[in-house]
Amino acid sequence: MKVLALKSSIVGDNSFSSKLIDYFVENTNAEVKIRDLAADPVPVLDIAALGALNTPDSDIQKLSNEFIAELQDVDLVVVAAPMYNFNIPTQLKNYIDFIQRAGVTFRYSAEGPEGLIKNTRALCISTRGGFHAANGTDTVVPVVKNALGLIGIPADFVLVEGLNIDKATADAAMEKARKEILTYAK
Template identity: 40%
Template sequence: MTTLLQLNTSLFSTGGQSSQLANAFVADWKDANPDSNVVVRDLATNPVPHLTGERFQAFLTKPEDRTEAQNREAAVSDELVAQLQAADVLVIGLPLYNYGVPSTLKAYFDHVARAGITFRYTATGPEGLLKGKKAYLFATRGGVHAGFPRDTQTGHVRDFLAFLGITDVEFIYAEGLAMGDAVAKPALEKATLAAHRLASRVAETRLAA
């Protein structure tokens, strides 16, 4: 059974434009894969705590050596890691906030980057341990940034996923959403159509495999 993990990271929860694009894709995915397992985590309604020194130390401590408090601290990360390990497909609704990722997504990233579990250090550098997964990202922006040096978000997310071993990554952008209806409406329509087409292409690829 294929498992899809969807992360909605908009501060507006399901009302966010990035969440709506991700939802459009996932709805088509479920129609094409009725036996698949879809897990949704909304980081607005179910946020991940920001990393602290105490929590990070709990990650580093061997399970058998942890205190009760450290077990509680590590349990959040363990749950998130298990979800990500079990997923074959990762879908992220990704708004751009102040030229970066939402802080809730950064907190999520900090909790799933676990040495020896989701990546490991080798003599030639780090190696991701979550290989063989596919990621689809639905990125929404108030301005127009894709393809310009100021779009540091795309590189950051792509590099982080590669750090974990997820290198098969595809972005769909909806930009200019704060530039008036004349720009925003067609941009959203184009991105929504792209999401539907992407789901159809993925379904066709799976059938041909």
């Protein structure tokens, strides 16, 4: 099995989501490539980058093509998506902008959009300081589910909540998450 692990936390070694990605990597026999979107940021999709995405052999298009080739080459993409201000990190959003390309990773049809990335699935590890899943404030799951679904990648989620409540709550949440992640790592 081949795995692409995407880290997106801006807090480096203090990141709960990055620690859980590392836990996955330590407990799998899969061939894993790690891409740290905070350490090696993707450019923001502005008007110049948008034009370059459609310019053959531009550096922007080459980067996008590299990301897309990675997704096509793996069986599983493990996405670290911590919740920042009720949303995904900018670093992850920038990456999504580079992998969603009409005619390349999805196409429109009379029935709606069709994802063109086949045989890849995703595990999204979403860490949060509070409790959002049951409170109607979880925006990470729909964003990631829709972003990956558009290109044909179905996603499962491990939600790690209450990390900023107190140490006991954080420790229990991390232990529960490690048990869930272990089932995917094996």
